[in-house]
Amino acid sequence: MPPSRLLIYHADLRLKVANLPxxxxxxxxLVHRNGGYLSAATEVRAEGEWRQAITIRVAPARFQPLMAALGGLGTVEEKKLTTDDVTAQHADVAARLATKRAVEKRYIDLLARARKISEVLEVEGKIGEVREEIESTESHLKTLNDEVAYSIISLTCYQPLPQPVPEAPVVSFASRLVESFYTGWTLITSLLIGIVAIWPFLLLGGTGWWAVRRWRRSVAQAEV
Incomplete structure (x- = not known):
């Protein structure tokens, strides 16, 4: 009979609700009814919404029923499900842990037979190193077992908050009069600056007009 698979279930769920409390x-x-518990929760009011971020742990057998029940709390805006098969990883970590414990036992046997202080210190150092590795591997294995035993649901619930509409500013007659005066003055200064800017064209135009008139006068005198 093949060994049962070790699976880690994880879900990300975002809900829009009418009343957050x-x-x-x-x-x-719902969480209590399905045998789960809340492992973390935060609440904040920002950016036009009242929001709660909650991490739920629940046994794999109740994962899907609880997900379906949570969807009834509001409008589901986002839903992501992932499943990780950690069977091989779990077996590898367990095998490494057994190997390290065997190494520790050999070092302990060597320590019992050591006669010199230098040998004792050397073996004790090796035992300390392997015990650190054992603790790290045990922690990794414990985390895997915990994630397999309790699936994770990362839930975000939010309630939209009404945004205040700023009132339109009341513009007084004096303010409008000052603004009109400023606009007129800006127009006049812009016109003067424009005339100054095109003085070469005015000069060329005046010179050309004077030359044409002089030419026409010369032609008229020649015909007479």
Whole structure:
């Protein structure tokens, strides 16, 4: 009979709710009813919404039923499910742990037979190193077992908050009069600056007009 697979289930769920306190109370009831618990929770009011971020742990057998129940708290805006098969990883970590424990036992046997202080110190140093590795591997294995035993649901519930509409500023007659005066003055200064800017064209135009008139006068005198 093949060994059972070791699976880690994880879900990301985002819900829009009409009333966050009411949804939160229903959430607690649903989690408790399905044998789960809340491992973390934060709440914040920002960017036009009242939001709760919650991490739920639940046994794999109740993972899908709880997900379906949570969807009834509001409008599901985002839902992501992932499944990680850690069977091979778990077996590898367990094998490494057994090997390190065997090494520790050999060092302990060597320590019992050591006669010199230098040998004792050397073996004790090796035992300290292998015990650190054993603790690290045990912690890794414990984490895998915990993730397999309790699936993770990362839930975000939020309630939109009404945004205040700023009132239109009241513009007084004096303010409008000052603004009109400033606009007129800006127009006049812009016109003067424009005339100054095109003085070469005015000069060329005047010179050309004078030359044409003089030419026409010369032609008229020649015909007479």
């Amino acid at each position: 009411r949804a939160s109370a229903r959430l607690d009831s």
